Amino acid sequence: MTLSQLLNQRLSAALAAAGCPDASPILQTASRAEFGDYQANGIMAAAKAKKTNPRALAEQVIAQLDLAGIASKIEIAGPGFINIHLDPAFLAGKVSAALASPSLGIEPQSPRQKVIVDYSSPNLAKEMHVGHLRSSIIGDALVRVLAAIGHDTIRCNHVGDWGTQFGMLTAYLVESENQDAGLALNDLEDFYRKAKIRFDEDAAFADRARDYVVRLQSGDAEVLALWKQFVDVSLTHCEAVYRKLGVSLTRADARGESAYNADLPVIVRELREKGLLAEDDGAQVVFLEEFRNQDGDPMGVIIQKKDGGYLYTTTDLGAVRYRCRELGVDRVLYVVDARQSQHFQQVFTLCRKAGFAPENVQLQHIGFGTMMGEDGKPFKTRSGGTVKLIELLDEAEERAFQLVSEKNPDLDDDARRRVALAVGIGAVKYADLSKNRNSDYIFNWDQMLAFEGNTAPYLQYAYTRVASLFRKAGEHDANAPVQIDAAEEKALAVALAQFNDVLYHVADEGYPHFLCQYLYQVSTLFMRFYEACPVLKSEGAVRASRLQLARLTAATLKTGLDLLGIEVLEAM
Ligand code: ARG
Known part of the structure; x- marks a missing residue:
């Protein structure tokens, strides 16, 4: 069970014992240290539903709440929030357990699902351009996270190879x-x-x-x-x-699209058998009540043109049908530009009506905004053409190479090339992944390559710092017990204990930026810990315990960045 699952389970049990079996605890991580580590905000709603006083209900819930060995302090705040302070010994145990586990304590999510991620999907016969960047990297991060939490994943590049x-x-x-x-x-x-x-x-x-x-x-x-x-x-x-x-x-x-060529006449036939097709001006059309055109009439979606040709939508119907019937998937993610939102809503609606996708299969459009140039217009070359993706990546590497050469002139050429590749590509990917995918964003070289702030170089550098700590530490006990005393140790340990929850959250909602935010938070908390709590200069059990915290930090950063498709370096 993850940390938040555990707390939710105990809180729900207490709510039930206090007479609110259906209430949700609404657990959140606390926004300030004085609110503890977690806060349950659902008591007010539960009290309202039961028509009782929220503080009195909160008291009852706390009386029933069994967090022995998990929390060291539980208190009521404000109109009826419950603040939970985790027990340092519990956190120390979590750190040790994660270090001892080959998966860093990441548990398979249940139920296990078969998930297909449709991403990248460029139209062939032209080279990939910057417009393909977002789908490729967001999709890849999602498929990696889904696999890491135990789902059966299928990568699918639905290339435009027909037409x-x-x-x-x-x-x-x-x-x-x-x-x-x-x-x-x-x-x-x-x-x-x-x-x-x-x-x-x-x-x-x-x-x-x-x-x-x-x-x-x-x-x-x-x-x-x-x-x-x-x-x-x-x-x-x-x-x-x-x-x-x-x-x-x-x-x-x-x-690609061509794979469904033979299915297209079958799609038309099945739609006709379901009574969904109408003929409109020679074309085969489905009119969808759910979508209205400007005049308020049901919108017509063309399935087959007058000349017998099929459309993008027809192929997508074929693809859904194949994925559900042949592959038996539980969930389909389409990582595609937000401007195709209506297309997918129509495809999904049609698939339900036609029975191509059973109700229990989740169909989700993971949309994203446009990558803009610094002038605030869609990213173009100076002469206004589309930018080839490979050229953009070469430039990223070149810029990173200049930067690394300035920062670390002692590295030999080979090492500099290696760092430049990891940092340059990492910067481009992270700049994209760290933003809420729903928005457009401005592509800015200086920002993404900065060594401060929420950037790939900052995180890669943070990792390198932890790694260098181990090189300097020399012989030490990899099984040493962990003890959490200082506030900075505790804050870091709490964050480390949340990794599993963050991955579930990314997978459920399809937002890689949750993971970026988390990794940035872990690095920041590590830097604070490192300043406040001497590691190499301390001695005995304290030194060994702090090295353990550093070790889990390094492993979490490395695993987390790997799930985003970003490389770390032992030195840079
Ligand atoms: N090839 C399409 C495009 O470039 C994207 C395909 C996305 N996937 C899908 N199943 N429709 O716009």
């Missing part, structure tokens, strides 16, 4: 046939641009392109082989980005 642009590209590939295809595809961006120009200026070429789409959809082997070339080249580009970015997706995780 009309592939007709245009194959037509252009055939036209430039005498060029070496491998060479022609070397620069995908350039290839796409040239193909688009041909498409726009030559009607005969555009007709050929459309013909290729039809042949592609009907499974023409020759056209499929050409198409596959694009997909392969494009996935190779993606893999290079993922490697550099430290995102755990591989080619095996790519299951």
Whole structure:
């Protein structure tokens, strides 16, 4: 059981014994030291429901509350809050237990679920650009956290590998046939641009392109082989980005739109059988009462166009159906730009109606805002073009290299390169992950690379400091008992005991910034502890115990940053 589960369980039992079996304790971490470590704020609501005096009810609850060996002080505050001060001996036990456990005391969350995370998912045939950054790193952090707390996770890169642009590209590939295809595809961006120009200026070429789409959809082997070339080249580009970015997706995780091609007619048939389809101007449409257009009429969602073609929505219906029926998932997370919110709400509504997703399968859109340039407009190159993701990452590494060279000129070139990669990429990822994903944010190199504040370099540096402590400490007892005396020791131990709860919270709500906030808090509390409580200069049991606290801090920072996909360094 996690710390908050334990406290909640005991508080609920006490509330029940005091005559409020249905009341929630509403447990929160205390906002100030004088309120203790945790505060139960649910007593007022419980008293209101029971029409009794809240302070009197709080007294009754405390009389029934069994926190022996867990809390050292329990008191009533204000109109009926219950403040809980954790027992230092209990916290010391928690620290020791976490150190002795291979998982740092992180327990599997129950019930265990099969969770698929649909993320990154770029449209192929173009190189990944900065617009793909957020989905790739937020999705990766979530899938890592879910796996760390024991869920059965599936990474899914729902790449856009199907659709009309592939007709245009194959037509252009055939036209430039005498060029070496491998060479022609070397620069995908350039290839796409040239193909688009041909498409726009030559009607005969555009007709050929459309013909290729039809042949592609009907499974023409020759056209499929050409198409596959694009997909392969494009996935190779993606893999290079993922490697550099430290995102755990591989080619095996790519299951794109094309995978559902054969299911699309079945989707249409099943929707028709359910009586959900209507014909509108030749197209197959579902009208959804739940969504209204400007005139207040039910909104029409096109499933199949007049010309027989299918849409993005149709493919997503196929994907949900596959994930539920074939994979048997309990939960699907879509880490996709917030601007697609309506699309997903419609897909989810439709899937329930059509029975593609049973009610007990959770379908969640994990939306996010836009990454802005320093001018407050969507991030672009100086000339207004889209920024290739790989170039942004190269720049991050280069900037970090300059910084490290200034800060630590003694490191050799190799070591500096290694630090630059970890710090540069870490900074880009952390700057994104540490913000509430719902908002837009301004991409600012100086801020993200700063060694102070809530940044990756600050946390990486904090880790390095703890690590260096152990190098200096020499021989010491890894099983030494922990004792918590000073206020700074206690504050650090309380935070360390909350790691498991934080991971559950991130997984439940889909917000990686909770973990960032937590790790920043742990580093800050460690720095305070380190200033107030001498470690290497103290002696005997005190020294050994403080080293234990430092050891758990290091392990927590390392594990936490790893779950965010950020590397730590033993020295930097
Ligand atoms: N390829 C899409 C895009 O670039 C994102 C796909 C997200 N996933 C999904 N199942 N629709 O906008």
